[in-house]
Amino acid sequence: xxxxxxxxxxxxxxxxxxxxxxxxxxxxxxxxxxxxxxxxxxxxxxxxxxxxxxxxxxxxxxxxxxxxxxxxxxxxxxxxxxxxxxxxxxxxxxxxxxxxxxxxxxxxxxxxxxxxxxxxxxxxxxxxxxxxxxxxxxxxxxxxxxxxxxxxxxxxxxxxxxxxxxxxxx
Numbered sequence: 001x002x003x004x005x006x007x008x009x010x011x012x013x014x015x016x017x018x019x020x021x022x023x024x025x026x027x028x029x030x031x032x033x034x035x036x037x038x039x040x041x042x043x044x045x046x047x048x049x050x051x052x053x054x055x056x057x058x059x060x061x062x063x064x065x066x067x068x069x070x071x072x073x074x075x076x077x078x079x080x081x082x083x084x085x086x087x088x089x090x091x092x093x094x095x096x097x098x099x100x101x102x103x104x105x106x107x108x109x110x111x112x113x114x115x116x117x118x119x120x121x122x123x124x125x126x127x128x129x130x131x132x133x134x135x136x137x138x139x140x141x142x143x144x145x146x147x148x149x150x151x152x153x154x155x156x157x158x159x160x161x162x163x164x165x166x167x168x169x170x
Contacts, residue, residue, distance in 0.1 A: 041062070041063055042059050042061075042062065042063060042064040042065070043064070043065050043066070044057055044059065044064075044066045044068070045066070045067045045068070046066075046068045046069075047068070047069045047070070048069075048070045049070070049071045049072075050070065050071055050072045050073050050075075051073050051074070052073055052074045053070040053072070053073070053074065053075045053076070053092075054075070054076045054077070055068060055070065055076075055077045055078075055079070056077070056078045056079070057077075057079045057080075058079070058080045058081070058082075059080075059081045059082070060081070060082040060083075061081070061082050061083050061084045061085075061086075062084050062085065063084055063085040063086075064081045064084075064085070064086055064087075065086070065087040065088070066079060066081065066087070066088050066089075066090075067088075067089045067090075068088075068089070068090045068091075069090070069091045069092070070091075070092045071092065071093045071094075072092065072093055072094045072095050072097075073094075073095045073096070074095060074096045075092040075094070075095070075096065075097045075098070075114075076097075076098045076099070077090055077092065077098075077099040077100075077101075078099070078100050078101070079099070079100075079101045079102075080101070080102045080103070081101075081102075081103045081104075082103070082104045083103070083104045083105045083106050083108070083126075084106045084107075085106055085107050086103040086104075086105070086106070086107065086108045086109070087108075087109045087110075088101055088103065088109070088110045088111070088112075089110075089111045089112070090110075090111075090112045090113075091112070091113045091114070092114045093114065093115045093116075094114065094115055094116045094117050094119075095116075095117040095118070096117055096118050097114040097116070097117070097118070097119045097120075097136075098119070098120045098121070099112050099114065099120075099121050099122075100120075100121070100122045100123070101121075101122075101123045102123070102124045102125070103123075103124075103125045103126070104125070104126045105125070105126045105127045105128050105130075105148075106128045106129075107128050107129045108125045108126075108127070108128065108129070108130045108131070109130070109131045109132070110123050110125065110131070110132045110133070110134075111132075111133050111134075112133075112134045112135075112136075113134070113135045113136070113137075114136045115136070115137050116136065116137060116138045116139045116141070117139045117140075118139055118140045119136040119138070119139070119140070119141045119142070119158075120141070120142045120143070121134045121136060121142075121143045122143070122144045122145070123145045123146075124145070124146045124147075125145075125146075125147045125148070125152075126147075126148040127147070127148045127149045127150050127152075128150050128151075129150055129151045130147045130148075130149070130150075130151065130152045130153070130169075131152070131153045131154070132145045132147060132153075132154045132155075132156075133154065133155045133156070134156045134157075134158075135156070135157045135158065136158045137158065137159050137160075138158065138159060138160045138161045138163070139161045139162070140161050140162040140163075141158040141160075141161070141162065141163045141164070142163070142164045142165070143156045143158060143164075143165045143166075144165070144166045144167070145166075145167045145168075146167070146168045146169070147167075147168075147169045147170075148169075148170055149169065149170055152169040154167045154169065
């Protein structure tokens with residue numbers, strides 16, 4: 001069962017990376033993989049299946065990308081991206097899961113998967129080239145990630161119930 005959930009998270013993350021055409025750079029030298037990024041082209045794809053699911057999405061700046069999927073009941077997502085070329089993927093399956101995501105700066109990425117009930121994930125990223133990945137599989141889990149600066153990477157995986165994780169990188 002855990003490998004199916006991990007596979008789903010990997011698939012979601014891969015889709016985000018391939019669909020957005022941006023990824024973390026190892027340095028500040030120009031790279032061919034960024035050649036297709038233009039000055040506009042922000043995109044949002046939202047899918048909601050179920051009842052009482054809520055999303056609030058605000059994006060400002062060029063090249064923002066978001067894929068958000070909600071399946072189930074009473075899931076909420078508040079997503080704000082500003083700056084340039086930030087990318088996010090959020091998937092909620094179950095009941096009463098909550099996501100709060102705020103990205104500012106440039107080339108930041110976040111992927112959040114919640115499967116279960118009453119899970120909360122909060123991600124705040126600023127700066128450039130930061131990555132945050134959260135997977136919550138169970139009930140009552142809470143994850144808080146805060147990053148600013150350059151090139152931070154966080155991966156939080158919660159399998160089970162009533163787990164709490166807080167990561168702060170500056």
